[in-house]
Amino acid sequence: MKILVVGGGMGGTILANNLARRLSGEIKAGKASITMLSASDKHMYQPGLLYVAVGKMMPDELYRDQVSLLESCITFRVDPVTKFNLKENNVLTESGKQYDYDIIVISTGSRAHAEGTPGLAENASQFYTEADAVKMFSSLQKFEGGKVVIAVGVPHKCPMAPLEITFMLADYFKERGIWDKVQLHYTYPIGRVHSLEPVAKWAQPEFDRLGITYETLFNMKEVQPGKIISEEGTEEDYDLLITVPAHKGMQVIEDNELGAGGFIPTNRTRLNIEGYENAFVIGDTTNLPISKAGSTAHFEAEALAENIASTIKIGQPVRDYDGKVFCFIEAGEGRATYAMFNYQNPPDPKAPTKGIHWFKTAYNKMYWASARGLL
């Protein structure tokens, strides 16, 4: 049984490690194999970019060698897939090789796509790549006061990022002693300050307390130097524009016409590609209407690994993915909270505490144990 994992981010890594342990007997007996194909030999802890953007982490803290995170029985190759032949059960790669499989899991992730909004890439700071996060920190360091606008595209990776960067910016400007010279103005696509109603109900009074102004039903249409225009017909002047850009799936998914915007139509409980019983999708690559977050990829990977292993051992899957998501929320002033929910149960976030902030800070290091499938 040849299992092929395409993508070495959080979802693919947890899945491959989890599966390697569940199938250790079959792998030793030569009855199963796991191969991972990735675009990089490095694994990045993506949530750390938020901290790099405000000078709280250094980029080199975010990386580990991918091979160091994988069980030794997993074959790892840096050889990105260029062609998915799902009907023939094989993929072709950049190096020209063909990899045949019995089961494939696609976990190629998503990317910020500022270029999709006219003028955004040229005029805004963002933090979704190492280079962009470092550049954003440089922009902040040069900023001496004025109006800072936060603008949010849809869909985006990490649903808490818009709120977190706002509270972290407030802390940053306070620490620099220029908070009284800054007007922080938050915008959001729907009619409240966050998609989760309980989170919005908590965040709005926090904004009021801190003097952060906000505008809802604001979707970016076009950005000009010093001015951002919304689809809804409003405009905001800015001195510094910070954005959470709309995201797309990876180009290879679009090139292979596997899904609009690079997001693959996926069964919400079994995680298979619609129409295929041996092809699965996890993480940001799915088109599921749930959060694009590391925790989503994590919980999907655990459910899918269990089902792939059980299918090999007893011929059938044993459980559904229940839509579980867990997101920390950095709330500023050394506090944090979290939201946890699934398809059936809405979130009920508690008041932020310093304890949860310290747990989140610890998790920034403990992540590597998660990726190895140990946490």
Place this chain on the structure above:
Amino acid sequence: MSERKIVDAKNTFCPGPLMELIGQMKMAEIGDELEILSTDQGSAADIPEWINKVGHEMVETSENDGVWHIVVKKIK
């Protein structure tokens, strides 16, 4: 002829039905109709509010067994 696309946002809390619709509308062609399925009663008010503010067209809204079916048309 433009086709009607179903956006199944039942039993989801984040990003939620309106955010899903906004993302899908960006990818749609002018003239396309999208039918969003939602179990969130608030969608019946939130989605028309946004559609009207942006200037797209509300086609129809109905509720069946706790699922809201909201059909919109991309105009611009």
